[in-house]
Amino acid sequence: MKKTNEAAWVYKTVSILLAVLGTLAFITASSPAADIRTIRVGVYEDPPKVFTDTSGRPAGIFIDILKRIAEDRGWEISYRHGTWQQGLERLARGQIDLMPDVAYTARRDVTYSFNTVPVLSVWSQVYARKSSQIRTILDLKGKRVAVLEQSIQLQTLQTLAGGFDLHLTLIPVTDYETEFRMIAEGKVDAGVTNRFFGLMKAREFGLQSTPVIFDPAPYFFAAPKKGSREVLEAIDRELAAMKVDPQSAYYASLRRWTGEKVRFEIPVWLRMAGLVMGFSLLGSLAAAAVFKRKVRERTRELDRINENLREEERRYRMLFENNPVPMLIYQRVTFKMLAVNDAFVHHYGYSREQALSFVLTDLYPEEEKERIAKVAMGLKGRAYVGEWHHVRADGSVITIVARSHDISFWSTEARIAVLTDVTEMKRLEAELRESSERFAAIFEMLPLGVCITRPEDGVFLHVNSSFGGIVGYANAEMIGHTSRELDVWRRPEDRDAMIRGLSGTGEYRRELILRRKGGAHIPVNLCSKLIPLDGFKRLLVVIEDISERKKAEEAVRELTAGLERRVAERTAELAVAKERAEAADRLKSAFLATMSHELRTPLNSIIGFTGIILMGLAGPLNEEQSKQLRMVEKSANHLLSLINDVLDISKIEAGQLDVGCKLFDVRSSIDKVAGIARPMAEKKGLRLGVEIAPEIDMLASDSRRFEQVLLNLLNNAVKFTERGGVRLTAWLAPPSPGGSHPEIRVSIADTGIGIKPEDFGTLFQPFRQIDTGLSRQHEGTGLGLAICRKLAELLGGRIEVESKWGEGSVFTFSLPA
Amino acid sequence: MGGRKRIHLLPAGLRKGEIMKAKVLLIEDNEQNRYLMNFLLDKHGYAVVEAFDGPQGVKLAAEELPRLILLDIQLPTMDGYAVARALRANPALENIPIIAVTSYAMAGDREKALAAGCTGYIEKPINPATFMARIERYLDNPPTESSP
Known part of the structure; x- marks a missing residue:
């Protein structure tokens, strides 16, 4: 299976190459010969590319090619022997015109000019003694490694060593021979050469190639920068022509010095083998048997080299095919796709056939096609890294980073590109950026003061504008300064306390006072927390300005204190008022007692003497004297009852009136009261009817008060009635709604003046004898009904009234039986 | 007191000195x-001894x-309650009725x-029509029948 793939790959690649090369052959027709001139060429030892052969003459691939070109162009060539280093220096000074076998670098491009068609593309490889355990570049760590001075390998190895952090010791040497000798003699652990030299000389020095291989580098002819490009252009034209012709001196030289046969699989090998055989035959015919043996040895050596090369080639193809990163190879000039690896097929979704039918720009979206063409066109000879978009088979567009460099692919100038899909990374980056921007916006917009400081010393790293606003500094004044420098802490120990607090839970919360710029104090609610940020431990501090809240709290506190004070004052005032009221009440009682006494004393004389005189004890009286004295007596008695009523009502109101509770005969009480009222009724010509139900008998109550109420009501009825009569009815009633006892009811109905509806409300109030304009006709203290109602209530009963103005009234006195 | 002589109260001016009048002590400052x-007592045939204050x-x-106080x-200097207590403190006076006549109501x-x-x-104030009847209730042998 693998074999089939391999064959297919080779076949396809070869066919493509042939097609391209055929085309090129037409274009690059041979050029006319230039002027005859002498070209000074530097020679140094880097077999088989360039070296001095045993007879002391320059030889090698570059020399062969150059000789061929010189022949065509009619140039004379003079050689200057020296080391690689000396050659480069001579070239720089213009002491020679051409230096073969120089890899292109940007730095060298400053000093030298290069031809554009690479002569050889050679991999660099690490060689070591056979016993060495060097398998990867990492095994070079700490080793002494010999490298050609000022070579491209030296630069590459330095870069690689830096990238892998290897700390190896690089020993510059003048040529590869010296290098191999030093490795063989154990002066260094390993050395770097190009693959050509290694293949040819490793065995001779008893060395072995290691799997450590670097990027292939194209090698060119170099000329002084100041000189004309004529020679280089001529070389390019000749080279291009030679490279498309398998029979050219170019391939002949390659065959001669390396036995290279990977370029043109079977035919080349057969031709070369034939050539070797031809040589052998010719040698065997013309020379001695010794010579024959030498040829055989040479043949075997070439076979071995070929085998090695095949092995190498397989290895590199595996490296390409099985690489997990998408890779492609395209023809540098035509952009034609030459090869893609499995990872590419898998990742892009194109079949291999599809991919190989593409040109490079087909992978790019419309808007990038023109630009990538321009960029790719100018890439020759240099490595490139760039970010682009690719369109996959399903139409999706991905962002990739392409790394490419020149590569000779089946002797075609090609570029190999390694494609890294960074779409997801880009998206994440964008998300991260967006998220950072969002957080930055939030950070800045927060009404809370937020800062990030270094926990060791309190240097402000980030602050938002609210933070600055709270502490009174501009952000620029704070960044880079410590909180102590700015004197933000009112007490330095507050920060110490925070740091101590953080060492526990990593969080700290407290209300404290900070000092604003200018010295004013500001209360804040501070929260801080240790957070990891960009790989460092940082202190996040959030502060909230709570001065308004504090003010409000203070106001509430003051208000509360004020209220408490006022309550206390009011309580004290009330206590005083109560004391005053009680004192006034005591004074009233004392006043009433005194008034009662002081009024009774003169009344005693008035009533007493009036009575004595009216009794005739002081002598006989005439009619008129008796009449007038009776008026005095009446007035004195009225005054006395007024005094008694006032005393009664104030006793009731003061709760000083005690009522007794003894059994008494209701019927006889009623008779007694009726007896007292009857003379007055008869005097007015009124009927006084009394009707007592048979079930009325004994009652437990205060008989004196009971009689007082009845007498009062009866006297009233008689007083306010001019015609008709007064009827007293007593009966036993079932319990009133809500009550549990039956009731004794005594109603006193008259045919008197009645009561107006609007007067019902004030009927039972003291000193409210209804003012009808008739008050003078109806004497009374105005306290009677008030006393009656209060007494009735004291006895557990009530007084109700019904009346019709002008027709009469009914007062009903009820008591629980 | 059962051994005491019967006293007949007669209208004033009649057969003076012939009959021993019942004696009433009146302690009154007014x-x-x-x-x-x-006047009332005299008209009803009693002999009246007057005192103006308590000690007297x-x-x-x-x-x-x-017979009656x-x-x-x-009263000035010594009120009626103190006088009553002082009178009662004398065993010789213990059976004499003391009637408080007062405007302390x-x-x-x-x-x-x-x-x-x-x-x-x-x-x-006293009622002259009933006053005598009320005080004579306290006497062993009141002259009620003979009063006018």
Whole structure:
């Protein structure tokens, strides 16, 4: 299976190459010969590319090619022997015109000019003694490694060593021979050469190639920068022509010095083998048997080299095919796709056939096609890294980073590109950026003061504008300064306390006072927390300005204190008022007692003497004297009852009136009261009817008060009635709604003046004898009904009234039986 | 007192000195009231001894040994309650009825008077028509039948 793939790959690649090369052959027709001139060429030892052969003459691939070109162009060539280093220096000074076998670098491009068609593309490889355990570049760590001075390998190895952090010791040497000798003699652990030299000389020095291989580098002819490009252009034209012709001196030289046969699989090998055989035959015919043996040895050596090369080639193809990163190879000039690896097929979704039918720009979206063409066109000879978009088979567009460099692919100038899909990374980056921007916006917009400081010393790293606003500094004044420098802490120990607090839970919360710029104090609610940020431990501090809240709290506190004070004052005032009221009440009682006494004393004389005189004890009286004295007596008695009523009502109101509770005969009480009222009724010509139900008998109550109420009501009825009569009815009633006892009811109905509806409300109030304009006709203290109602209530009963103005009234006195 | 001679009360001016009048001690500081009661008692055939204040009343009571004492409560220097207690403190006077005649008509005044040793309590102003009947209830042999 693998074999089939391999064959297919080779076949396809070869066919493509042939097609391209055929085309090129037409274009690059041979050029006319230039002027005859002498070209000074530097020679140094880097077999088989360039070296001095045993007879002391320059030889090698570059020399062969150059000789061929010189022949065509009619140039004379003079050689200057020296080391690689000396050659480069001579070239720089213009002491020679051409230096073969120089890899292109940007730095060298400053000093030298290069031809554009690479002569050889050679991999660099690490060689070591056979016993060495060097398998990867990492095994070079700490080793002494010999490298050609000022070579491209030296630069590459330095870069690689830096990238892998290897700390190896690089020993510059003048040529590869010296290098191999030093490795063989154990002066260094390993050395770097190009693959050509290694293949040819490793065995001779008893060395072995290691799997450590670097990027292939194209090698060119170099000329002084100041000189004309004529020679280089001529070389390019000749080279291009030679490279498309398998029979050219170019391939002949390659065959001669390396036995290279990977370029043109079977035919080349057969031709070369034939050539070797031809040589052998010719040698065997013309020379001695010794010579024959030498040829055989040479043949075997070439076979071995070929085998090695095949092995190498397989290895590199595996490296390409099985690489997990998408890779492609395209023809540098035509952009034609030459090869893609499995990872590419898998990742892009194109079949291999599809991919190989593409040109490079087909992978790019419309808007990038023109630009990538321009960029790719100018890439020759240099490595490139760039970010682009690719369109996959399903139409999706991905962002990739392409790394490419020149590569000779089946002797075609090609570029190999390694494609890294960074779409997801880009998206994440964008998300991260967006998220950072969002957080930055939030950070800045927060009404809370937020800062990030270094926990060791309190240097402000980030602050938002609210933070600055709270502490009174501009952000620029704070960044880079410590909180102590700015004197933000009112007490330095507050920060110490925070740091101590953080060492526990990593969080700290407290209300404290900070000092604003200018010295004013500001209360804040501070929260801080240790957070990891960009790989460092940082202190996040959030502060909230709570001065308004504090003010409000203070106001509430003051208000509360004020209220408490006022309550206390009011309580004290009330206590005083109560004391005053009680004192006034005591004074009233004392006043009433005194008034009662002081009024009774003169009344005693008035009533007493009036009575004595009216009794005739002081002598006989005439009619008129008796009449007038009776008026005095009446007035004195009225005054006395007024005094008694006032005393009664104030006793009731003061709760000083005690009522007794003894059994008494209701019927006889009623008779007694009726007896007292009857003379007055008869005097007015009124009927006084009394009707007592048979079930009325004994009652437990205060008989004196009971009689007082009845007498009062009866006297009233008689007083306010001019015609008709007064009827007293007593009966036993079932319990009133809500009550549990039956009731004794005594109603006193008259045919008197009645009561107006609007007067019902004030009927039972003291000193409210209804003012009808008739008050003078109806004497009374105005306290009677008030006393009656209060007494009735004291006895557990009530007084109700019904009346019709002008027709009469009914007062009903009820008591629980 | 069962061994005491019967006294016949006669209208004033009749057969003077022939009959021993019943003696009443009147302790009253108010002149009008003193005169009023003296007049009434005299008209009803009683002999009246007057005292103007408490100490004098206590002294006269011991000297005269009256049949009845009428005692005002509001008196200068020594009030009626103190006088009642002082009278009751004398064993010789213990059976003499003491009637408080007072204008103290507030709740509790009656009880205070009785507690101090008074036998009866009459509120001022007195009613001349019933006054004599009320005080004679306290006498063994009141001259009620013969009063007008």
